[in-house]
Amino acid sequence: MSELTPVDVSTARRRRRPGQWIATIVVGALAAAVLWTFVTNPTVEWPVITKYLFFPAILQGLWTTIYLTIGAMAIGIVLGILLAAARLSPNKLVKAVADFFVWFFRGTPTLVQLIFWYNIAIFIPRVELGLPGADPFFSASTNDLINPVLAALLGLGLNEAAYMCEVVRGGLLSVPNGQKEAAQSLGLSSRKSFLQITLPQAMRAIVPPTGNQIIIMLKGTSLVSVMAVADLFYSAQGIYVTTGKVIPLLIVASIWYLFMTSVLYFLQSRLEKRFGRGFNRRVVGRVKSKPPRPVDPATPTAAKVPASVEGDNQ
16 A cells, blocks of 8 residues: 655745845945945035036926927827838838838938938028929028927937837737738728727737837937037036036936936836736636645644555555
């Protein structure tokens, strides 16, 4: 007769992993050393940081940065959706034009595009609208129409549209074709099928990279400082040029950038949870269970063997 040996659960212990403790101590010590060096460094000049953190010029540059981020992302998202639809179009000419746009604006540096739009008047001195062979009914100087802020919006927005096109296209392609076929079998129109079936599922793949693109755009607006647009970085730059406090003013700008990216990160996580509700695991009911009773070592209990099994083993 075979018997099952009782196991004393009370003597079970977690496996010790000293490597994790050592790595935690080393990383914590290095982080504390870096933080202490930064806080106690005399070149940081905390009084200067607190003085200029809410300086009017800094706050004005902060609002300009937010305005450029919102405007450029609006251009990029709207145009990116249109380009994604064009790249998925069966029309070869429309698809080729969209492919060329994405190839060109992704292949050239953003700074080059900004400087081009800033100097667009050299290429097109005047903007004229009218019928061929007739006097134009609208004529204006390009410098009067495109100021540095508008040039920054065009440069950042068109560049962003190329990336948003790929984000939207990838999200739409991530939806299985079976979902679209099921919507058609239910008699839904193409519009309802897209809005109710395809788009909600595609948003799961679109929201995370879009949030990353917004954060990249927020920091990328610092490039407009070469165009003398008074954004956050340009404002900090103008102050440290006159005061000589380079490091404190760079820290001031970094604090505001970190604050804005933290807010965007929080909003992005909320949106991801919102669009992922219908696809994540849900707990239908909460089952309250009592914790297992510890086994008394003095009275071990052996597993009961059925009589039929015991008879077979004899």
